[in-house]
Amino acid sequence: MSDLKSQRRMAAEVMDVGKNRVWIDPEHTDKVEEAITRQDIRNLVEGGTISKKDVQGTSNARSKKNKEQKKKGLQKGHGSRKGAKNARKSSKDEWKEKIRAIRKRLKKMRDEDEVNSEQYRDLYNKSKGGFFRDVKHLENHVENKMEIDN
Numbered sequence: 001m002s003d004l005k006s007q008r009r010m011a012a013e014v015m016d017v018g019k020n021r022v023w024i025d026p027e028h029t030d031k032v033e034e035a036i037t038r039q040d041i042r043n044l045v046e047g048g049t050i051s052k053k054d055v056q057g058t059s060n061a062r063s064k065k066n067k068e069q070k071k072k073g074l075q076k077g078h079g080s081r082k083g084a085k086n087a088r089k090s091s092k093d094e095w096k097e098k099i100r101a102i103r104k105r106l107k108k109m110r111d112e113d114e115v116n117s118e119q120y121r122d123l124y125n126k127s128k129g130g131f132f133r134d135v136k137h138l139e140n141h142v143e144n145k146m147e148i149d150n
Contacts, residue, residue, distance in 0.1 A: 007032050010041045011050045021053045098134060102127045105135045115142060 004024060012019045024032050028049045035041050044050045069075045081088065106127065110120045123138065132138045 004029065004032055007035055007041060007050075010038055011045065014038060014041050015045060015050075015052050017052045021055070023051050023053050025049045099127065101135050102132055102138055105138060109142065119145075 008022050011022045109115045
């Protein structure tokens with residue numbers, strides 16, 4: 001195989017791309033070897049013997065896969081975290097989610113007569129004060145209170 005260094009360089013300049021993006025048809029290397037002027041190279045480019053390769057981009061495959069995994073709740077361990085706990089989800093947002101869920105469950109309990117209006121108000125105020133960790137804790141508290149009252 002012959003050395004087509006100067007032809008590749010000229011082709012890169014003519015097509016305004018880098019040397020690595022110049023494609024030379026391996027079947028016509030003898031024709032390219034004879035090309036010694038820029039005009040010869042231009043003619044070969046027009047003829048299709050020399051062309052430019054597509055720009056190689058960055059694949060999004062890994063990022064898409066990671067996003068899918070994170071949707072499932074995976075790959076969220078300590079090693080994947082950047083930023084403080086409060087930066088990832090503010091404590092206020094956590095509180096809003098928690099209190100809304102508890103209040104929704106409380107209203108449902110009141111409507112289904114699991115608790116009367118006095119008990120509802122007492123539990124509502126306790127939840128406002130941060131007494132309950134989550135909905136399950138509220139339900140356990142109500143069950144245990146009912147057992148004690150009966």
